[in-house]
Amino acid sequence: MKFARRVRVPLLVFACFTLVLLATFTQHPASAQQQNTAPRAATAQPTPPPGGQPSGGLDDDNILINSDLVTVTVTVQDSYGRFVSGLERGAFSLTDEKVPQEITFFSDEDAPVSLGIVFDVSGSMSGDKINRAREALARFIETSHERDEYFLIGFNDRAQLLLDRTRNSDALLSKLTFIQTKGQTALYDACYLGVEKVIRGTHRKRAIILISDGQDNNSRYTFTEVRRLLKESDVTIYSVGILDQGANSDSMAGEGILTELSGVSGGKYFPVQTNAEMNDIFERIALELRHQYSIGYRPSNFTADGSWHRLKVKVTPPRGLPRLYVRSREGYYATVNRR
Secondary structure, X not given: OHHHHHHHHXXXXXXXXXXXXXXXXXXXXXXXXXXXXXXXXXXXXXXXXXXXXXXXXXXXXOOEEOOOOEEEEEEEEOOOOOEOOOOOHHHEEEEEOOEEEOEEEEEOOOOOEEEEEEEEOOHHHOOHHHHHHHHHHHHHHHHOOOOOEEEEEEEOOOEEEEEEEEOOHHHHHHHHHOOOOOOOOOHHHHHHHHHHHHOOOOOOEEEEEEEEOOOOXXXXXXXHHHHHHHHHOOOEEEEEXXXXXXXXXXXXXXXXXXXXXXXXXXXXEEEEOOHHHHHHHHHHHHHHHOOOEEEEEOOOOOOOOOOEEEEEEEEOOOOOOOOOEEEOOOEEEOOOEEO
């Protein structure tokens, strides 16, 4: 009997030990599976919003989006220069390298804009010029969208960011009050900096108001480089040329530069001489930004080869309306979109 008890006790101990081991091995695979799946759940990313628009706030970084969607900002006017709103998608047609395209995105919303104010504070803008421009800019802000955001860039010997991404229009005007005009004119550098800042703005619509007499004499960038950047980006430039009384070779050259930079981007050049003209032009730019169409399409044979594609937008007026006039950017380079 004693021998039997001695045999039974070790067997019972061995059986208990075996059960513990089995329980341990059956639990380990489950915990390993949890460890393997947990990192995947932690790194899952939300689906980006349509069109690649960042879903975050004002501090979203510039990201590269593999998208072939081409968007075009379009201004429509009648023969009297009045802005025409309320047109339907079917009124518009678009060709890419003369090939008709299907418009897949359309909006006539009064949308806010990310706006760069590029202000010439060189010696050639001294005297009454800069004061008139400040006053006209105040009128512009009164007419603009309440959710517009602003970048302020001043330039003389060099271009400088004076105010970064703000919706505080009072701060913008206050900053301009204390600027002193001096030095030479780095206009091309200022345009380049303005485009780089605006394309990182919050809003899909992006524009620049360039206030200058157009006489560049101190830039590192060239006219050709700035023109190329404008053709690559969907940023519209409105140039306001503050001219002296009486045309000369310098002022005519300056007008040509401002006209070309505005035209290639789908914007417009406005020459001004009087206070009344200045106020009217700034108010007109504000109204245009609030009465534009945005159309988008996916090119039928898109290849990201960097080639230049010429665009042509046309509008067919509804019955009873006279001829309408369209202004938009000239084209785009076939690359993936940057937002």
